[in-house]
Amino acid sequence: MEEYKPKVGPIKLSVIEHALQGIIEEMMVSIERTSRSTITAVAHDYGSAIMTAGGDLAAVGLGIPIQGCGLNFAVRSTLKYFDYDIKEGDLFIANDPYTFDGCSGHFADVAVLAPVFYKEKMVFWVGSKSHQADLGGGMPGFYNPYATDCFMEGLRIPSLKIYDGGTHRKDVLDFIISNSRAPELVRGDLYSMMGSLRVGQRRLTELIERHDIQTVLDAVQDSLTLSEYLTRKRIDELPEGIREAERYMDGDFFGGPYKVKAAVTVKGDELTVDFTCSDKKSKGFYNSTLPNTYAVTYTAILSTICKGSRLTRGAIEKSKS
Amino acid sequence: MIDEVMIPRLAPFYSAFGLFVSELRYETLKSMVVETDKVPMNVINAIFDELEGKGRRVLIENGIEESMIYHRRFLDMRYVEQIHQITTPIPLGALKSLEKAKEAFHELHEKLYGYKELDSPIEIVTFRVLTCSKLPEVSLPKQERRPQDPPHALKGKREVFWRENDGYEVTEIYDGEKLLHGNMVTGAAIIELPTTSIVLPPKAILNVDPYGNYVIKANR
Secondary structure: OOOOOOOOOOHHHHHHHHHHHHHHHHHHHHHHHHHHOOOOOOOOOOEEEEEEEEOOOOEEEEEOOHHOOOOHHHHHEEEHHHOOOOOOOOEEEOOOOOOOOOOOOOOOOEEEEEEEOOOOOOEEEEEEEEEEEOOOOOOOOOOOOOOOHHHHHOOOOOOEEEEEEOOOOOOHHHHHOOOOHHHHHHHHHHHHHHHHHHHHHHHHHHHHHOOOHHHHHHHHHHHHHHHHHHHHHHHHHHHOOEEEEEEEEEEEOOEEEEEEEEEEEOOOEEEEOOOOOOOOOOOOOOOOHHHHHHHHHHHHHHHHOOOOOOOOHHOOOOOOO | OOOOOEEOHHHHHHHHHHHHHHOOOOEEEEEEEEEEHHHHHHHHHHHHHHHHHHHHHHHOOOOHHHHHHEEEEEEEEEOOOOOOOOEEOOOOOOOOHHHHHHHHHHHHHHHHHHHOOOOOEEEEEEEEEEEEEEOOHHHHHOOOEEEEEOOOHEEEEEEEEEEOOOOOEEEEEEEEEHOOOOEEEEEEEEOOOOOOOOEEEEOEEEEEEOOOOOOEEEEO
């Protein structure tokens, strides 16, 4: 595998990659400092991400990694749902794990997303996702042990516009919040995340103005390609073959214990994780949705095996599930 | 590429010098969680008077003249039920209302975090005062302009390894203390001072400015 030489050069690439991380840090801090809920401010069950116009992760902020790493799903599903007809000043909210490829791991994790435009062209997306206190459902707090379908868990939001071309859809936000047993906490946290998107948009625009748009876009593509190269290189070093491991989850009200089994295949410079040998799904709420499984696997592999790579979409192909 | 570098005359003890020209500051604070709409103004003003009084006494005990003392006031505030506060600067003097303080908080919140909640109540968490001393005038001595050539400052010559020239070369060594405003040295050279050494690469040009600072141009 030939070493990848970044188009913008290694110094410029490093400057822009670190600038993106700096923007993510600022978005993350602004959520922590304005939240009204300890889930966010103390437990850090949230994350932010900067994505390309097509919805690929370019930079991720890690609170609980599933949050930031799953935001690309939300953007891609939103793009498909709205037929790619996205305007400057739009801002979306979503929590559904099932529409298209899903927007979130479970209903509790509510994502807010906004496109970043520069000179009328869509160039990036910014997103934040955090675990909310409550959005209705059979029991307070989303973990309804008696639920046998998602409708018993809470309010399902495939993708909704809270801002339409700059105009605030107060009716949409109020509708969502009216379904919560903790409306003030949820309102506070949603505002907090929306604020972080403004911070992200502002800083990205400043970055583009400092470096010029083509350089920034090229640097992001370089980052994606470089992360793919570094990940493949690392996988190539691993011994080939299949390795398996299984763990059991405690029973829920409907059965169990449940077996979760992973078969990891390394062949050449590709690594595949296969969960199909696990037990069939539970009637209860234990099942892992696609965005959740993807984000967890992604985090596990990148944080253990692939040291030195970057948390971008370049580092991983979407799992074939 | 960096084309010009300035090395202050005071470089070896620049940070200690900074200490001498810095303000004395003493912080006093009082924590009291109270909603801005629910606290009477006489309570607010009494707290600030108390904190400013304490700060003033401490600075005077440390030898600061009363006329040099001034205060800066802050309220650490948040929207009710938020967990973290923002330290918000507020006006001095007897306050008639907290309207300006609340406005300042909304604006600072939006500037830092991207949004504000004009309809949400605000609470104070901590009253904060910085009592400071004005700085005495500091003027550094200006030097008269000397001729460019500084033979008086030349200490001698010795062999020095230069990566740029791939080996050892006989190089001029200067006494940095004897280099004054107007003097110029062309690299390669070494300028020695009691507390530091300046390495002047081949082709670089060093000039001394009116305050004795060494200004180097790379001159590639």
